[in-house]
Amino acid sequence: MMREEIATMSMSEKIILMEAIWDSLETEIDELQPPDWHQDVLSDRIERLNTGQVKLISLQELKNRIR
Template identity: 35%
Template sequence: MPFNLPLKDMTLQEKLAAMESIWEDLARTPDAIESPDWHQDILDERRRQVAEGRAHFIDWETAKTDIRKKLF
C-alpha cells in the first residue's frame, strides 16, 4: 500500500504531526515490532555495568541539563 506524502510542501509542524500520528499508531501494538538482537546485547551490557558499579542512572531533567551544558 504505497503512498506519498507531500513532504516538500509540508511545514515542519505538519511533518512532526504526521510523525507523531505514526508513532502513536505503532505504539498501540508494541509486540508487533520486533527488536533486533543487538538491542538486547546493549541492554545486557548496560545492566552489567550498573551491577558492577561502572554506570549509574540519572533523572531525565539532570540528563537534559548536562547535555545542554556540553552543547552550549
C-alpha cells in the same frame, strides 16, 4: 509519499502526518520485536552500572559538561 512532497508541507501538516504514522504503528505494536542484540546491549550496560564501571549523571550535569 516522497521526501519532496514532505518538504513542501507546512509544519502543521508534517505534525499531523507524524501523528497519523504513530497512530498506525500503535495498532501494529504486537508485530514489533526488537532484535536479540538489544537485550545484549542492555544487559551489558546494566552490568557495567552495577559493577561501578559507569555512573549515571543528571540531565543538568550533562548540559553543564557540553557548554
